[in-house]
Amino acid sequence: MKNYANNPTIDSGVKRNIPIKSKRKKNRYIENIQKHWMLYLMILPGLIYYIIFKYIPLLGSVIAFQDYQILNGIMNSPWVGLENFYHLLNYQDFHEVLRNTALIALYQLIFQFPAPIIFALLFNEIRLMIAKKTIQSLFYLPHFLSWVIVGGIVFELLSTEGVINAFREILGYEPILFMQEKEYFRTIVVFSGIWKEVGWGTIIYLAAITAINPSLYEAAVIDGANRWKQTIHITLPLLFPTILILFLLNIGNFLELGFDQIFNLLTPMTYSVGDIIETYVYRAGILQGQYSLTTAIGLFQSVIGFALLWIFNRLARKTGQGLW
Amino acid sequence: MRMSIGERCFQVFNYSFLIIAAATMIAPLLQLLAVSFSSPVAADAKKVFLLPVDFTVDTWVHILQNDVLWRSFFVTVFITVVGTFLSMLFSVLTAFPLSRKDFLLRKPIMFAIVITMIFNAPMIPFFLTVREVGLMDSVWALIIPGLISTFNMVIIRTFFMGIPSDLDDAAKIDGCNEFGLLFRIYLPLSKPVLATIGLFYAVGLWNTFKTAVLFVRNPDLWPLQMRLRSFFVSEEQLSTVDLLVGDYDFNTTTLKAATIIFATIPIVIVYPYLQKYFVKGAVLGSLKE
Numbered sequence: 001m002k003n004y005a006n007n008p009t010i011d012s013g014v015k016r017n018i019p020i021k022s023k024r025k026k027n028r029y030i031e032n033i034q035k036h037w038m039l040y041l042m043i044l045p046g047l048i049y050y051i052i053f054k055y056i057p058l059l060g061s062v063i064a065f066q067d068y069q070i071l072n073g074i075m076n077s078p079w080v081g082l083e084n085f086y087h088l089l090n091y092q093d094f095h096e097v098l099r100n101t102a103l104i105a106l107y108q109l110i111f112q113f114p115a116p117i118i119f120a121l122l123f124n125e126i127r128l129m130i131a132k133k134t135i136q137s138l139f140y141l142p143h144f145l146s147w148v149i150v151g152g153i154v155f156e157l158l159s160t161e162g163v164i165n166a167f168r169e170i171l172g173y174e175p176i177l178f179m180q181e182k183e184y185f186r187t188i189v190v191f192s193g194i195w196k197e198v199g200w201g202t203i204i205y206l207a208a209i210t211a212i213n214p215s216l217y218e219a220a221v222i223d224g225a226n227r228w229k230q231t232i233h234i235t236l237p238l239l240f241p242t243i244l245i246l247f248l249l250n251i252g253n254f255l256e257l258g259f260d261q262i263f264n265l266l267t268p269m270t271y272s273v274g275d276i277i278e279t280y281v282y283r284a285g286i287l288q289g290q291y292s293l294t295t296a297i298g299l300f301q302s303v304i305g306f307a308l309l310w311i312f313n314r315l316a317r318k319t320g321q322g323l324w
Numbered sequence: 325m326r327m328s329i330g331e332r333c334f335q336v337f338n339y340s341f342l343i344i345a346a347a348t349m350i351a352p353l354l355q356l357l358a359v360s361f362s363s364p365v366a367a368d369a370k371k372v373f374l375l376p377v378d379f380t381v382d383t384w385v386h387i388l389q390n391d392v393l394w395r396s397f398f399v400t401v402f403i404t405v406v407g408t409f410l411s412m413l414f415s416v417l418t419a420f421p422l423s424r425k426d427f428l429l430r431k432p433i434m435f436a437i438v439i440t441m442i443f444n445a446p447m448i449p450f451f452l453t454v455r456e457v458g459l460m461d462s463v464w465a466l467i468i469p470g471l472i473s474t475f476n477m478v479i480i481r482t483f484f485m486g487i488p489s490d491l492d493d494a495a496k497i498d499g500c501n502e503f504g505l506l507f508r509i510y511l512p513l514s515k516p517v518l519a520t521i522g523l524f525y526a527v528g529l530w531n532t533f534k535t536a537v538l539f540v541r542n543p544d545l546w547p548l549q550m551r552l553r554s555f556f557v558s559e560e561q562l563s564t565v566d567l568l569v570g571d572y573d574f575n576t577t578t579l580k581a582a583t584i585i586f587a588t589i590p591i592v593i594v595y596p597y598l599q600k601y602f603v604k605g606a607v608l609g610s611l612k613e
Contacts, residue, residue, distance in 0.1 A: 032428040038502035039421040043433065046418030046472060052457065053450070053469050054440040060449030125338050137599060138346040144591050144598065146531035148549040152556050152584050153352045161577055163355060166370035199349070203603055227331055252442070259534050264553065278447065285448045286538060298446020306442065 064296040070289075084296035093280070094297065101276040104262075105254050107190050113250060115194050116201025117243060121231060123202060124209050139199025147196075151264030154192050155179055180269040189265060189274070208242040209235060244316055248323050252309035255301045277301050353588060360384065360582035364575035382573035387582045390564055395544065396551035399463060400530060403547060407467040407529040412522055415477045420506045423484035441474050451538055465539035466532050466547060473528075476521045483517040484510055520601040527598070530591065548587050555583055 033040055064084055066077040088094045119139070126132040142150065157163055158178035165175040178184045212235065220230050259278040266274050277297060285294030313323050327335070354374050359367050363378035371377045387393065421427045422434050450469070459465040487510060495505050511518065536550040546554070555562050562579040565572065591598075 029428060032426075036424075036426055036502065039424060039427045040429075042417045042502070042506070043421040043427075043429075046414055046477075047433070049414060049418075049471055050437060050440065053453065053471075054445065057445030057449040057453045058440070058443060060453060061446055063449065063452075064446075122338055122342060125335070126342065131339070131343075135342050135346040138349045140599065140602075141349055141592075141595065144527055144531075144595065145588060146533055146549045148531075148533055148553045148556075149584055149587055152552065152580065153356065155556065156356065156580065156584075157352060161368050161370055163370075163373070169370065195348070226328065227334075263534075263537070281447050282537070286451055291448050291452065295446050295448040298448060302443065302446065309442075 061295055061299055063292050064299045066292055068292040068295075070291075080292075084292050085300070087293065088296055088300070093284075096272065097275055097277055097280045097297075100273060101255050101257065104186055104189055104257055104274075104276060107186055108193060108257065109250070109254070111190050112193050112197070113247065115198045117205055117239070119198055120202040120205035120209060121235065123206060124235070125227065136199065136202075139202070141199070142196045143200035145196070147258075147260035147264045150192060150196055151261075154188065154265065158188070179265070179267060182270055182273045185265070185270045185274045189261065192265065193261065204246065205239060205242060208239055212238050241321055244319070244321060245323065248309065248312055248316060251312050252305050254308050255304055353585070353592075356581040356584050360578055360585055362578060363573060364578050367577045367581075368575070380573050383578040383582045386563065386565075386572075386574055387579060387586060392543075392561075392564075393548075393551060393583065393586070396546050396548045399545060400532070400548040403463055403466045403532060404526055404529045407471075408522055408526045410467060411471055411473070411476075411525045411529075412518065414472050415480055415521065416506070416511065416518075418472060419477050419481040419484060420510065423481045437474055437477075447538075454539055460539055461542045461545065462540075463545055466535050467529070469535060469539070470528075473525070476524055480514070480517060480521060483514055487513055516601070523598055523601050527591075552583055552587055556580065 060074065063074060063077065065079060065081060066074070067080050067083075068074070068077045123132060123136065126135070145153075159165070160175045160177065164178070168175060176184075178188065216234050216238075217230055220234060225233065255277060257276050257278065259282070262274060262276050262279050263282070266279060281294040281297055284290045309323075316323075351374070355372070358374055358376045359372050360383050361376035361379055361381065362372045363380050366372055366377035422430055422437075424430065454460065454465060454469050459468060491509055491513075492505065495509055500508065531549060532547050533549040533553070536547050540546060540550070543554070559576040559580070560567075562576050562583065563572075563574070567575060
């Protein structure tokens with residue numbers, strides 16, 4: 001033992017090997033910082049931004065496992081484990097909100113997701129360039145209006161003084177208070193969503209269509225395929241990778257419907273069918289101060305989103321293409 | 325090329341369908357414009373479609389004298405101008421080092437940033453953080469928490485990476501440091517992409533709503549969208565006079581229509597310029613994937 005401890009060869013060998021390696025590594029970074037200190041200086045503001053406004057809130061999600069009280073802060077609030085999550089499962093409001101969110105998300109996926117694909121294919125059939133440009137310009141416009149304005153327009157159109165009810169009156173029907181009736185709410189959400197975003201959504205698909213090699217169509221014409229067959233057998237299959245990627249990006253945000261849209265279409269009369277996670281979290285969390293419970297809801301939402309993304313990405317990889 | 329009967333039918337259907345659909349994109353705005361120039365009696369009697377009935381400018385005279393509306397308008401102008409500038413500056417400064425091969429921390433930092441796109445913090449911890457930072461109830465709360473959009477930053481980075489590195493060597497020989505390289509060589513070469521991203525930021529800031537709902541309680545600091553929302557929720561705020569007392573040639577219907585048009589006009593004015601750039605930008609975004 002003593003011998004080993006005093007043996008200079010063993011001792012120095014051990015000591016030398018490790019420090020030299022890490023020293024070299026350190027030197028590499030120090031050298032890089034010295035040589036390119038300006039790059040480090042440049043990225044500093046951005047890094048600070050990401051730490052404060054992305055990472056700290058992410059770490060702050062731990063209050064979902066606490067009974068968070070503002071005066072105590074995160075450090076001194078008591079830990080409660082999964083209590084908030086158990087509480088959620090037995091919470092009537094949460095069931096309703098989750099059902100609304102899932103249903104609206106599903107309707108959007110079924111109706112709103114395919115809409116830009118269909119419209120892109122229809123745009124593609126217009127040969128008259130002037131007509132195509134004009135129609136596209138009009139379709140892109142609503143994307144740039146805020147949901148406050150679109151919500152205002154929707155309320156105006158569907159009010160008792162609105163155009164829709166004016167037509168109903170001409171046809172001899174009674175006016176309907178569309179925005180106050182539960183049965184119309186989800187339909188209105190889907191339609192207004194399509195109206196606002198369908199044009200914008202076509203851009204990516206149209207870009208993908210222009211990238212298709214024209215010789216494929218020429219060959220198909222020689223084989224006697226008409227426009228319909230060309231669309232079904234060439235355009236659609238070649239659009240599939242784009243569709244798949246957009247679908248995956250979409251599914252990761254499945255339960256994030258967009259606060260602005262729902263918030264601006266919702267009225268207290270339609271809460272029971274239209275109150276979604278984000279609007280509920282805003283009311284119960286920010287207005288009423290139930291911070292821990294609503295953070296638990298937020299985490300739940302993120303976990304579902306990530307799980308869906310993971311599952312569908314695995315499925316997509318079987319067809320040879322996924323996000324990762 | 326000759327078309328079969330089926331194809332000709334389809335063409336007729338397709339043109340009519342798309343023209344009608346395109347008309348619905350603009351018709352609601354035109355109708356509100358017509359209502360805003362109509363008399364309240366005609367507006368409430370559902371007589372106004374695309375042309376004003378009993379033409380009057382009283383609604384607009386009243387709207388344009390509404391100080392509260394103008395105040396919000398200038399808050400929005402301020403956050404749009406200052407916010408776009410700061411967002412561009414921060415995005416460019418972050419994107420440039422991340423595009424450099426000689427920046428050793430490029431990969432770990434890029435990874436850490438992309439992670440935040442997948443794992444977004446829930447609303448409440450985000451709200452509490454912004455409050456802790458002391459931004460509540462200030463116009464900066466509308467600019468700083470959303471300063472960098474990762475999506476936009478990545479587009480700029482991708483563009484920087486496509487600029488040939490021969491230029492770097494030439495710049496270095498001329499004694500250009502890295503700040504000079506970014507501001508004198510990379511930025512001038514990136515004008516189209518910077519215009520696109522700048523417009524994305526500007527439109528987002530003009531339409532700022534959610535951050536105002538979360539962080540601004542003081543009505544004096546409300547941006548335009550927030551003000552409109554409060555008008556819609558409590559219609560009596562629309563007018564500065566009591567509509568039930570006295571005889572006016574406007575009412576809440578015409579005032580509401582006019583405020584919607586008021587907030588839309590700036591977007592419609594810049595729309596032709598917007599259009600020139602955003603299609604390019606939307607496609608650039610898809611390259612990243």
